[in-house]
Amino acid sequence: MPDSVGKVPIKVKVNGKQHTLEVEPRLLLVELLREVLDLTGTHVGCDTTYCGACTVLMNGAAVKSCTVFAVQADGAEILTVEGLEKDGKLHPIQKAFGDAYGLQCGYCTPGLLISAYQLLSHNRQPSDKDIGRAIAGNTCRCTGYQNIFKAIRLAAQSAKGA
Amino acid sequence: MLAQLGEEAKLLAGGQSLIPLMKLRLANPRHLVDLNFVSGTSYIKEESGALRFGALTRHAEIENSAVAAKVPIIHDCAAGIADVQIRNRGTIGGSVAEADPSGDWATVLLTQNAEVHCLGPKGERTVPFSKFITDAYTTLLGHDELVREIVVKLPPKNSGGAYLGFKRTAPVYPTASVAVQLSMDGDVCKDAAIAMGCVGLTAIKATEAESALRGQKISDKLIATAAEAARAASDPQSDMRGSAEYKRALVGALVKRGLEIAMRRAREERVEVSHIYA
Numbered sequence: 001m002p003d004s005v006g007k008v009p010i011k012v013k014v015n016g017k018q019h020t021l022e023v024e025p026r027l028l029l030v031e032l033l034r035e036v037l038d039l040t041g042t043h044v045g046c047d048t049t050y051c052g053a054c055t056v057l058m059n060g061a062a063v064k065s066c067t068v069f070a071v072q073a074d075g076a077e078i079l080t081v082e083g084l085e086k087d088g089k090l091h092p093i094q095k096a097f098g099d100a101y102g103l104q105c106g107y108c109t110p111g112l113l114i115s116a117y118q119l120l121s122h123n124r125q126p127s128d129k130d131i132g133r134a135i136a137g138n139t140c141r142c143t144g145y146q147n148i149f150k151a152i153r154l155a156a157q158s159a160k161g162a
Numbered sequence: 163m164l165a166q167l168g169e170e171a172k173l174l175a176g177g178q179s180l181i182p183l184m185k186l187r188l189a190n191p192r193h194l195v196d197l198n199f200v201s202g203t204s205y206i207k208e209e210s211g212a213l214r215f216g217a218l219t220r221h222a223e224i225e226n227s228a229v230a231a232k233v234p235i236i237h238d239c240a241a242g243i244a245d246v247q248i249r250n251r252g253t254i255g256g257s258v259a260e261a262d263p264s265g266d267w268a269t270v271l272l273t274q275n276a277e278v279h280c281l282g283p284k285g286e287r288t289v290p291f292s293k294f295i296t297d298a299y300t301t302l303l304g305h306d307e308l309v310r311e312i313v314v315k316l317p318p319k320n321s322g323g324a325y326l327g328f329k330r331t332a333p334v335y336p337t338a339s340v341a342v343q344l345s346m347d348g349d350v351c352k353d354a355a356i357a358m359g360c361v362g363l364t365a366i367k368a369t370e371a372e373s374a375l376r377g378q379k380i381s382d383k384l385i386a387t388a389a390e391a392a393r394a395a396s397d398p399q400s401d402m403r404g405s406a407e408y409k410r411a412l413v414g415a416l417v418k419r420g421l422e423i424a425m426r427r428a429r430e431e432r433v434e435v436s437h438i439y440a
Contacts, residue, residue, distance in 0.1 A: 137244065
């Protein structure tokens with residue numbers, strides 16, 4: 001067994017809100033989000049770096065939060081699915097997933113929304129190949145992906161109109 | 163610090179292999195030393211005919227680098243690793259130090275004129291990449307040493323390379339992968355390097371296939387001979403990714419495709435390469 005280790009102080013900004021916390025070094029980022037900060041929108045699917053349900057943005061880059069230690073997020077800015085809506089209004093990507101039926105059970109959706117958000121933040125007119133590459137790390141067992149592609153195309157269009 | 167902590171300490175780079183291994187209790191280090199906060203360890207530079215990669219350079223940074231794209235096989239490798247999220251965290255230094263038999267970088271670097279700069283308490287030493295990985299998950303690194311930099315010499319003019327993997331899905335390792343670098347003089351192959359990943363305890367050089375090509379005019383028949391020699395040199399295990407026989411057949415097909423693409427690239431054709439999905 002590892003030696004007992006004290007808690008480590010970290011500062012992390014989540015969805016624009018600064019938190020000063022003390023965490024065990026073994027705590028995963030996804031556990032920090034869900035269990036300490038009560039942001040349960042980020043899901044744990046496989047817990048083995050495969051499925052992408054736990055995807056969040058860390059300093060603007062999509063990461064699987066089950067494969068990052070919370071202490072590694074010290075000084076970082078995190079965006080979770082809860083940070084997408086503004087003033088009670090859904091983000092255009094969230095609305096597009098609803099409108100295009102880009103989800104069924106919804107378990108993978110928070111991760112897909114974040115991956116789509118990262119894609120559209122640097123590529124406003126993604127091709128289907130771009131979309132495929134952007135969501136290759138997000139497993140959906142319900143939709144067969146067709147409507148997810150539709151939703152991301154729709155979100156790209158609505159962003160263009162806005 | 164590693165000298166103080168002893169052999170039960172492990173370095174944490176991108177963590178995309180080590181953290182999953184720790185969750186499975188396949189790795190159980192007493193101490194983890196996180197390198198991510200060390201500045202100046204992530205860079206891509208072109209200097210005196212070589213590309214230099216800081217150990218903590220993320221796959222995504224290499225994928226998106228115009229400098230790294232000068233060596234197309236390097237771009238193939240970086241852009242083909244797992245998925246966006248893993249490429250955003252995983253590092254080239256971590257990948258080679260981990261020495262997973264299925265790791266992408268090891269297969270590609272074996273076909274390149276590449277070296278690893280290792281840093282330890284006694285100073286720095288430079289190891290040719292072909293000597294660096296000694297066995298599955300085993301390198302020449304001492305427990306108090308780390309990878310500081312990876313240097314890849316730019317291939318000569320009229321040389322082309324390609325890296326191809328056959329994968330079941332993006333986040334997993336390939337079922338088999340092949341890296342090829344060909345130096346051409348017209349239709350004649352001046353030099354050839356072929357390495358195969360996921361089909362042995364380390365990436366394997368297909369030396370007989372290389373010598374079959376060297377000095378010869380490339381024809382379909384010669385490509386078939388080289389692919390067969392590579393197939394014979396592979397040493398795969400049957401596992402959930404496929405039977406040994408299936409993987410050998412894959413290796414042969416990947417070598418053939420890799421050679422064809424490498425030849426076109428040697429003629430300065432722009433060929434986009436991506437992994438093949440089951």
